[in-house]
Amino acid sequence: MKLCLCLLSLLLLVTFTVASSANVSYDGRSLIIDAQRKLLISASIHYPRSVPAMWPGLVQTAKEGGVDVIETYVFWNGHELSPGNYYFGGRFDLVKFAQTVQQAGMYLILRIGPFVAAEWNFGGVPVWLHYVPGTVFRTYNQPFMYHMQKFTTYIVNLMKQEKLFASQGGPIILAQIENEYGYYENFYKEDGKKYALWAAKMAVSQNTGVPWIMCQQWDAPDPVIDTCNSFYCDQFTPTSPNRPKIWTENWPGWFKTFGGRDPHRPAEDVAFSVARFFQKGGSVHNYYMYHGGTNFGRTAGGPFITTSYDYDAPVDEYGLPRLPKWGHLKELHRAIKLCEHVLLNGKSVNISLGPSVEADVYTDSSGACAAFISNVDDKNDKTVEFRNASFHLPAWSVSILPDCKNVVFNTAKVTSQTSVVAMVPESLQQSDKVVNSFKWDIVKEKPGIWGKADFVKNGFVDLINTTKDTTDYLWHTTSIFVSENEEFLKKGNKPVLLIESTGHALHAFVNQEYEGTGSGNGTHAPFTFKNPISLRAGKNEIALLCLTVGLQTAGPFYDFVGAGLTSVKIKGLNNGTIDLSSYAWTYKIGVQGEYLRLYQGNGLNNVNWTSTSEPPKMQPLTWYKAIVDAPPGDEPVGLDMLHMGKGLAWLNGEEIGRYWPRKSEFKSEDCVKECDYRGKFNPDKCDTGCGEPTQRWYHVPRSWFKPSGNILVLFEEKGGDPEKIKFVRRKVSGACALVAEDYPSVALVSQGEDKIQSNKNIPFARLACPGNTRISAVKFASFGSPSGTCGSYLKGDCHDPNSSTIVEKACLNKNDCVIKLTEENFKSNLCPGLSRKLAVEAVCS
CATH class of the missing domain: 2.60.120.260 (Galactose-binding domain-like)
Known part of the structure; x- marks a missing residue:
């Protein structure tokens, strides 16, 4: 029976023929590169969301964080500016970015799309394509498919020309066609299914020599691999048992919108999700985003996506590691990699250890053993017996045992420093x-028409169809005559300007004077503007500067979502309300300085x-x-x-x-002061910034x-x-650490090694200042029962008075230091029966 299964596995192994270099294939367990199974940690870094001068540093920071692969979309509308007019300069130098990854000795996943969503303007599809007659995006539509295939082929040929596919000795090991189409396929009925199948076949016909993937595509045909995008993908199963379990998007944070809140995902929960994925047979995992970066210019979509695309990612918008998230995940990656061989080549057994607690144990014929023990209870810690030993698991956590004996990492126990x-x-x-x-x-x-008007029309036009996204701005002007007999002129009252719009925003001017601004938001683009205005007897000029704040990025038939005015009225005149909607309006696209x-x-x-x-x-x-x-x-x-x-x-x-700098429209009770990492995450769970500038x-x-x-x-x-x-x-101005005696210490035990030493677990705190700075002062140090968080630590009832002296001796005037929680450093008879902790805050200068 075993022999039959082995033969069957060989028959099912999908191999992509290679020209001269790496052979990339796959089976139901993993990707196989040059006959070696690979467990891969990948990081999304979008080349146009940073600049070429940042790319080497970003890639290196990812590599130092335990990442093997860089992943990026290809941004069609940044490259094909008009039909057949291509641009690959500056931030859009895709070849240079791929070569930067290659020079770092890392792999690349190229998500060509070319629809990408990504909170990017118009989902990455060029706006000009919407105005090619008869075009409907993302369905079995000949104009769309023609241009999509043309661009995909152009990118593939560019990569081949530069020998960037793994099959040519390059870094690209996977390519993606389309993006999350499974959500929307049914809206397009039979044409949706035909389009998905066509896209897959078109991609495979490009002969890249590497596998193709489709994310969230439940009907992806062989040999294309369907993959998962979510906050959690441990329960995901590919649609074919012959495909590996790949997670293309694990969201370690979330995006922001102007007027919205600031989402944060705790490092403990991100680590939990990753550990669970590998516990349950995952083999390729990608963080979306690992570095979010910046939506420079008018590239932000949404609408209302902020210029910052920080994403609460492990590397922040400015390129600095976000600690503790980056550090905690680095230790997680190290722990997982210690298990790599047996995870990919061994057999697994699932063992229930009680309610909400289970172990997945991987063993092979050499006697190697690795275990992942998880507690998915979101409230209660658990203590369990496993292989004649007792293990304590905090709620919502996974412990990793690369030798089935020693816990080298627990997702809920953050040993990495926090940067100030x-x-x-x-x-x-x-x-x-x-x-x-x-x-x-x-x-x-001046408000209103500049130069020669573009056109005059009775009534309103669609904002996007008029500007074709060449600008955010469209002027609308008209005039009304006010009789000197109007009551409001005598009484000093003000009439009210009432405007209805489907989005996104407007600035209102009357007789050259600014009267106010109206706008929608990231969850509801339409809005109503209602403002008292100053009118005078005689002719009055009404000038409305209507504007977009990024175009729609996704959704069924999203290419037909419009924006602009639907109604303009003035209320409070002798005749009641005047409706200006059908008046003759004069239009001008853009502002003059632009x-x-x-x-x-x-x-x-x-x-x-x-x-x-x-x-x-x-x-x-x-x-x-x-x-x-x-x-x-x-x-x-x-x-x-x-x-x-x-x-x-x-x-x-x-x-x-x-x-x-629009203030968040949310009240303080819609945000949290402290975030409980336990339990399933959603983008509104751990928000900050309510009432503050977005x-x-x-x-x-x-x-x-x-x-x-x-x-x-x-x-x-x-x-x-x-x-x-x-x-x-x-600037990083300081560092904090909070470590307890029961925290595992994989960082010290296995530094520079790929094996576990069987010495006693010695927890430690590590502090490091950036670059050429030093630890110049210790603001707080307490071993015992300190409480609070970085910046607001407090001593507890239990405190070793020598704490500051010990920490200062180890750390002052050094770039980095390690403080071990040993009897040599701290009092061993302190607070008997308590799990003791060390909290430190230091200044970098």
């Missing part, structure tokens, strides 16, 4: 040192700027320009826009993106700066205070 990160403000420094006071150059636009390209190159000279040391405040439709020095140091840089309204920003012609700081990559003479340009839509704009440096 500060946004250090730096006033803008004028590059011209001859000038005594800081000067801004100003250009003010058309003149005031933000870059020769466009800067297309107008006469007014120089002033007292720039106007709270003035709408204003362009600001300043020539500034780069902030000192080498830390990542942001732009503090807390005191501005809404608009766009550029540095040296590079698009920083949309800024909008995004205050905007990433400006260091590589965009020159030492001096940097041209900062802003277009302010509704009014702000430019004198309060500052640069900030994102």
Whole structure:
């Protein structure tokens, strides 16, 4: 029977023929590269959401975090700017990014799509394609399929030309076609099923020499592998037993929307989900995102997705490891890798150890043994007997035993340090040192039509179909005549402007004066604007600047989701309410400064700027320009826009993106002070930022700066205070650690090794400062029963008075240090019967 099964496995093994280098194949257990089974940890880093100067550092940080593979989408609308007009420069240099991964000795998963969703504008599909006659996205539609195949083939051929597929000696081991189509296939009925099958066949016909995957695609045909996207994929089973269990998207955080909350996913829960996946037979796991980055320019979708795409990822938007999340997952990866051979080549047995507790034990013929013991109870800790030994499992946790004896990692016990990160403000420094006071150059636009009107129409037009996303902006203007007999003129009352819109936002002007802003939000794009306005006897000009805040990114028939005005009325006149909706409206696409390209190159000279040391405040439709020095140091840089309204920003012609320090519309009770990691996560479980600006700081990559003479340009839509704009440096200013005596210590035991030593478990705290900084002070140290969190630790009833002395001796003036929880360091007779902890907070400088 065993012999038959072995022969059957060989027959079912799907092999992708290789030209000269790596042979990538798979079976029901794992990917097989050059005849070796691989357990792979992958990290999503999207090349256009950072800059080329950051790529080597980001990839290296992932590698140091125990990652084997980098994963990225391919962003169609960033590459094919118009039919057949391709761009691969700057942030969109896909070949350079792939080569950066290859140079780091890592694999690459290329998710070509070319529909990607990804909170990216229009889901990554070029807007021009929507206006090719007869096109419907993502269904059995000839124009869409023609352009999709053409672009997919172009990307595949580019990768082949540069010898980037594994079959050619390159890093690409998997390619993806389409993206999460299973959710929407049924909306397109039979054409949906035909399209999914066509996409798979079209991909396979590209002859890449590596397997293709389709995520969340439950009818993916052989030899395509269907994969899982979710917060948890331990229960996922591929649709064929001959396919490996692959998790393409584990979301370690979530995205933000302007006006929304700030989601956080605890490191303990992320680690729990990963450990459970490998416990239950997973073999390839990818974090979406590992580094989220930035939606530069107008690339954010949604609508209402913020310019920051930080995602609460293990590496933050600015490229710094987010600790403890990054460190905790690094230790998890190390523990899993200690089990790799037996996990992939052994047999597994599942053992129930009581309610909510189970062990999955992997053994092979050599006698190797690895076990994952999990407690999925989301409230209660459990103590269980396994192989004649007792193990304590916190609620909602997994313990990893690479030798079936010693716990080297528990997902709920975070031994990694927590970084203290500060946004250090730096006033803008004028590059011209001859000038005594800081000067801004100003250009003010007039509300309404500039230049020649584009067209006049009775009634309204769809905003997106009119601009075709060449700009966020569309002016609508009309006028009304007010009789001098109107009662409101005599009584001093104000009529009310009532506007209904399907999205996304607008600024209202009456007789050249700003009257207010209305907008939808990330969960509901339509909105109502209701504001008192100042009208005068005679003719009154109504000018509405309607705007988009990123286009729809996904959903059935999402390419037909529109935006714009549906009704404009004025209430409170003698005749009651006047409906302006069917009036003749004059339209103009864009704003004038954008058309003149005031933000870059020769466009800067297309107008006469007014120089002033007292720039106007709270003035709408204003362009600001300043020539500034780069902030000192080498830390990542942001732009503090807390005191501005809404608009766009550029540095040296590079698009920083949309800024909008819009306050979260949620009340404080909708957010949490402390997050309980236990139990299933959802994006609203552990939110912060209620009532606070959704995004205050905007990433400006260091590589965009020159030492001096940097041209900062802003277009302010509704009014702000430019004198309060500052640069900030994102700086690690300190580190904390909280470690208990019962914490496993895989980091110390197995550092530099791939095997477990059988010495006594010695818990320890490790503190490290970045780069050329040192631990200059110890703000808090207590061994015993300290409480609180980093920045607010408190001594408990049980405290070793020598704690600070011990920590200072080990750490002061060092870049990093280790403090072992041993009897030599701390009192052994302290607090008998208690599990003792060490809490430390140190300053880096």
